Every structure is written in structure tokens, then in C-alpha cells.
Amino acid sequence: MDQKVEFNPIKKLLTREELDAYDPESESWQKQFTRRYSHHSELMGVLNNVEDVDNTVYKKFAVAITPYMAKLMDKDDPNCPIRLQYMPSHHEQTVPGFATSLDQLGEEGDTIPGTSVVHRYPRRVLFLVSNTCATLCRFCTRKRMVSQPDGSVAKDEIEASIDYIASNPEIEDVLLSGGDPLTFTDERLDYILGEIRRRAPHVRFLRMGSRMVVQLPTRVTPELCAVLEKHRVQMINIHIGHPKEITPLLRQRVKMIQKAGIMMGLQTVCLKGVNDDVMVMRDLFMQTIEMGVRPYYVYSTDMVEGAAHFIVPHHRMIELYEGLRGWISGPAVPTFVVDGLGGLGKLPIIPTYVREEELPDGSGTTVKCRNYKGMTIDMPGLGHNFSLPTRSN
Numbered sequence: 001m002d003q004k005v006e007f008n009p010i011k012k013l014l015t016r017e018e019l020d021a022y023d024p025e026s027e028s029w030q031k032q033f034t035r036r037y038s039h040h041s042e043l044m045g046v047l048n049n050v051e052d053v054d055n056t057v058y059k060k061f062a063v064a065i066t067p068y069m070a071k072l073m074d075k076d077d078p079n080c081p082i083r084l085q086y087m088p089s090h091h092e093q094t095v096p097g098f099a100t101s102l103d104q105l106g107e108e109g110d111t112i113p114g115t116s117v118v119h120r121y122p123r124r125v126l127f128l129v130s131n132t133c134a135t136l137c138r139f140c141t142r143k144r145m146v147s148q149p150d151g152s153v154a155k156d157e158i159e160a161s162i163d164y165i166a167s168n169p170e171i172e173d174v175l176l177s178g179g180d181p182l183t184f185t186d187e188r189l190d191y192i193l194g195e196i197r198r199r200a201p202h203v204r205f206l207r208m209g210s211r212m213v214v215q216l217p218t219r220v221t222p223e224l225c226a227v228l229e230k231h232r233v234q235m236i237n238i239h240i241g242h243p244k245e246i247t248p249l250l251r252q253r254v255k256m257i258q259k260a261g262i263m264m265g266l267q268t269v270c271l272k273g274v275n276d277d278v279m280v281m282r283d284l285f286m287q288t289i290e291m292g293v294r295p296y297y298v299y300s301t302d303m304v305e306g307a308a309h310f311i312v313p314h315h316r317m318i319e320l321y322e323g324l325r326g327w328i329s330g331p332a333v334p335t336f337v338v339d340g341l342g343g344l345g346k347l348p349i350i351p352t353y354v355r356e357e358e359l360p361d362g363s364g365t366t367v368k369c370r371n372y373k374g375m376t377i378d379m380p381g382l383g384h385n386f387s388l389p390t391r392s393n
């Protein structure tokens with residue numbers, strides 16, 4: 001308790017007893033936002049077996065955990081899949097030869113100067129509007145800006161970004177991300193979305209990525225949904241790492257967004273110890289598709305500093321995919337991707353089920369097929385140099 005005062009002289013943090021009795025719907029999301037735990041010592045006594053990490057961890061990446069998220073954590077088990085995603089660990093030390101940059105995806109290089117727009121792919125842009133999130137993930141790919149004191153997105157950067165989108169008619173898809181765009185007030189979102197719609201009528205698809213829907217579901221209010229609907233936001237991708245994060249409150253707020261006519265997708269980062277398990281993934285994707293949220297991407301953990309212990313090797317990613325395709329509903333199977341180092345972009349990880357092979361006699365090719373259960377068959381009719389038999393009459 002004393003340490004709480006030491007690190008947070010102003011905010012009132014919840015004790016274990018208060019957290020047990022806590023109803024996240026009893027206070028505004030803004031109030032809850034100010035009551036986030038921001039140091040591991042603040043969680044000692046709230047959770048058991050909290051690792052006493054070195055303060056150098058905080059120099060690289062801050063800690064922030066909403067009371068709602070803390071309540072979902074297992075009180076005793078440090079390997080709880082939610083704790084692993086958000087609690088700092090000694091594993092976050094720099095691993096030589098692993099990642100030396102906070103911008104391993106080379107996003108800075110594709111950022112339009114003076115803006116926070118990453119224009120990497122044809123016809124679509126990533127617009128980094130916010131530099132913070134409700135709860136900070138230890139494996140965050142944007143550590144270079146999220147929660148960093150010098151990583152803020154300035155107001156004039158936002159204006160310059162809107163100018164860029166407005167003056168480039170080839171941009172037909174804008175993805176608002178960050179950080180989390182929903183950390184903004186409804187008024188600010190109303191302004192940004194409104195300006196994009198008003199000044200860039202060439203934008204056909206306006207979408208958002210947000211983990212706040214999951215980390216602080218009460219952020220989703222009828223007022224927010226009215227803003228999203230007014231500006232025709234067509235898709236929101238939420239980020240869930242483990243089925244434990246799916247609660248009745250989340251389901252209720254997802255439904256609220258869907259009622260505003262917004263398509264919803266799911267993205268997940270494949271994390272060692274959290275979800276690198278076929279059964280966990282099947283459960284997660286079936287639960288989300290049940291909610292009408294379409295699993296979209298599973299990302300390989302990015303090689304960002306402090307995330308080496310989360311890496312799931314490539315061969316294992318392939319096995320996980322193979323444990324989904326054919327085994328659960330097709331629409332529940334997401335695309336697995338790895339974001340290539342230095343700005344190569346997203347690369348799909350696709351196991352080979354169908355492959356063309358030379359025939360031993362050199363007369364052409366056959367197509368070798370393998371199904372989800374491992375049964376194989378040849379389809380020479382799909383190869384080249386295959387010729388139909390000549391008609392006899």
C-alpha cells in the first residue's frame with residue numbers, strides 16, 4: 001500500500017478487496033483510465049507472485065493496466081495468459097543479435113514527413129493517430145511511439161496527415177491505429193473522422209484497429225457508436241490474445257458496435273505461452289466467430305526489443321495453421337502473417353497443400369495434393385503438358 005502512494009500520489013488505485021467487488025460499469029471509462037496501475041509494485045498485494053522487475057524495464061517501455069484487465073488476471077498464477085501479455089518481466093532485457101531497433105518494421109522510413117501516415121502499400125495508408133493504449137502489451141510492435149515521452153502524435157501532425165490523405169486521390173483505404181484511436185474523446189474522433197470524410201471523398205474504406213474495446217469495454221458507448229456510424233467507419237479490428245479476455249461485458253459492447261453497422265475483425269499476435277496452442281486457437285477463433293467477429297490476422301511476434309521470449313518459431317506457426325484449416329469453420333480461420341524486417345511488409349505464412357512437380361519421365365508435371373488430415377493424391381490433369389486423349393471417331 002505504501003508503495004502505491006510513492007509511485008502515484010494522486011490516483012486512487014484499487015486494492016484486492018476493492019477489485020473483487022469492482023463493477024467496471026460503475027464509473028466512466030475516463031475515470032477508470034486514470035486508475036490504471038502503472039508500476040508492478042502497485043500490483044503487489046493485488047496479485048500474488050508478482051515478479052519484482054528491475055526498474056530499467058520502465059526505461060524501455062511503460063506499464064499500464066486497467067482495473068478491468070487486472071481483475072481478469074489470475075490472482076496467483078504468473079503464467080496466466082493475461083498476466084503474460086501485460087505484466088513486465090526480466091525477460092525483457094536486450095537480447096544481443098535479436099532486435100536492436102524499436103522500429104524493426106521500418107515504419108519510419110515509409111512515414112510521410114511531417115505526418116503520422118505510413119504509406120507503404122498501394123492505395124491504402126496506416127494513420128497513427130494516438131500514441132497510447134488503455135493497457136500496454138509487453139510485445140507491442142510500436143514501442144518506438146507507444147507510451148514513449150517523445151513519441152507523441154502532435155496536433156499539427158494530425159492536420160498534416162489529413163491534408164496528405166485529402167490531397168492524394170489514389171488513397172482509397174485509411175486504417176486508423178496507434179496506439180489506440182479510442183483513447184481519444186468522442187469529440188476528437190468526430191473531428192478526425194469527419195475531416196477525412198469531408199475532405200477525402202476518394203476514401204472508400206475507413207477502418208480502425210483498437211484493443212481498448214477489449215481492455216476497457218466501457219469505452220464503447222452509444223455516443224461513440226453514433227460518431228462511428230455518422231462517419232461510416234466500416235470496420236473495426238479488435239485484438240484478443242486469449243479466450244480468457246472474452247467476457248459478457250465485451251460481448252455486449254461488441255454487439256453495440258455491430259448494431260452501428262460496423263463489420264468486426266480480430267487480430268492476434270502469436271505469443272509463446274499465451275496462445276501457441278492449437279486448442280487455445282481453435283477456442284479463440286470459434287468464440288470470436290460466434291460473436292460475429294471475423295478472425296483476420298495472426299501475426300508472428302515482431303522482433304521488437306523486449307519481446308524475444310514471446311517468439312514462436314516459424315515452423316510452429318505453420319503447425320498451428322495446419323491445426324485450424326479444415327478442423328474448424330472456414331470463416332474462423334485467419335491468415336497468418338509475418339511482418340518482414342525493415343519494411344518488407346506483411347507476408348502470408350501459407351503451408352503447402354497443393355504443389356506442382358515434374359513427372360519422372362520429363363513429359364510434364366503433376367499436381368501433388370495433401371488434405372488437412374495428411375491424405376495425399378496426384379492430380380496430373382492440372383499439370384502442364386497434360387494432353388487430352390485424341391478422339392477416336
Ligand SMILES: *Cc1c(COP(=O)(O)O)cnc(C)c1O
Nearest residue numbers: 118119120121124125126175346
Ligand atoms: C497492416 C498494414 C496495413 C493494412 O494492411 P491490410 O493487409 O490491407 O489489412 C496498411 N499499412 C501498413 C503500414 C500496415 O502495416
Ligand code: SF4
Nearest residue numbers: 133136137140179211
Ligand atoms: S494494443 Fe497494440 S499498440 Fe497498444 S500496446 Fe498493445 S500491441 Fe501496442
